[in-house]
Amino acid sequence: MRELKYAILGLLNQKSMSGYELSAEFESALNEFWSANHSQIYPELKKLTQEGMITYEVAISGHVLQKKIYTITDAGREDFLKWLSRDQPMSSTPKDVFRLRVFFSGELTPEHRRKMFESHLTQHRSRLNYLRQQMQKFNGTPGSASPEMGDYLVLTGAIMREEMTCEWLQKCIELAGG
Amino acid sequence: MRELKYAILGLLNQKSMSGYELSAEFESALNEFWSANHSQIYPELKKLTQEGMITYEVAISGHVLQKKIYTITDAGREDFLKWLSRDQPMSSTPKDVFRLRVFFSGELTPEHRRKMFESHLTQHRSRLNYLRQQMQKFNGTPGSASPEMGDYLVLTGAIMREEMTCEWLQKCIELAGG
């Protein structure tokens, strides 16, 4: 499906940047729904260059250190837009180790089970807090045609997901908490 | 992390069964949080047998057709329980292609964007409906120590997740629907 390809093309469509900066984008902007290590990004950039989807210019940081600034080509933009426009059916439910553990949690003692739920609840509450802080970067709701809209919608989605997860974990504690 | 290993051991800890039946369990009971094709399951069963985590007996279906009924060993049960008891930190957010598309959806026309949200909303509503029907297999809430509890908790979680997703998609339509 080449999803990494389109994540990279989408980012380069917003702004030309280096592999290192792309890597940072994956850890910030895309963090709530995608991830990629630099060891995956660099080979993909090489491949995309060979395929004519992107080009690069070498820039110098300081005196010697070279970095490659990648720019999307017309062919790349076309391919990206084609991918974005395709309607894809809902993808199958992602793997979730915690839910797998919960499914089998009848094998644990009630106290142990409770601790497991509480530990996760604490972690998700903290994540929710962080995401709510992130929301402050928007001055109210962006306009429907604003370039910030995509970003706003996925942050909203991430917050709703964490809220739901916290509610679920509370229910788990009530029902099976021991 | 050998997660497939523990999913299989967990299922065999509940009940001895064949690779084919295990495969069916992944598609029914574990469907909301795990998946595995038979091409992944059979080699893993072979490996687990070599490692002494499980054993099998050959049974006959009809006149000739052989099937292997796998049973968890004491070593397997011990390893499974050890895995289940470990406290694992919250895992990083799973990849989600739809959210990736939403993030970049500013590049689409408002009408196209709206159609994308509506198509997914329809699919998630239908999934929600199906999950609510599944809930009917329980006669009320299982007792806190009931063997059904794990199953009940993950189904509850799946329903809550779909409800949240539907709410989010509705919000997306309101905010960016065109």
Next chain:
DNA sequence: ATTTGCATGTAATCTGTTACATGATTCA
């Protein structure tokens, strides 16, 4: 001087999907 961050790559390994390959059983 030392640590943190900038910057780019490859190799080995693990996990997962799709395709290939075969054959028996059951039900209509």
Next chain:
DNA sequence: TGAATCATGTAACAGATTACATGCAAAT
């Protein structure tokens, strides 16, 4: 007798993680 389901496996490929490997730049 044909289709759906039962039943088990391997091969090729794609995607992703961890480790290996190197070196400059900036700030303390």
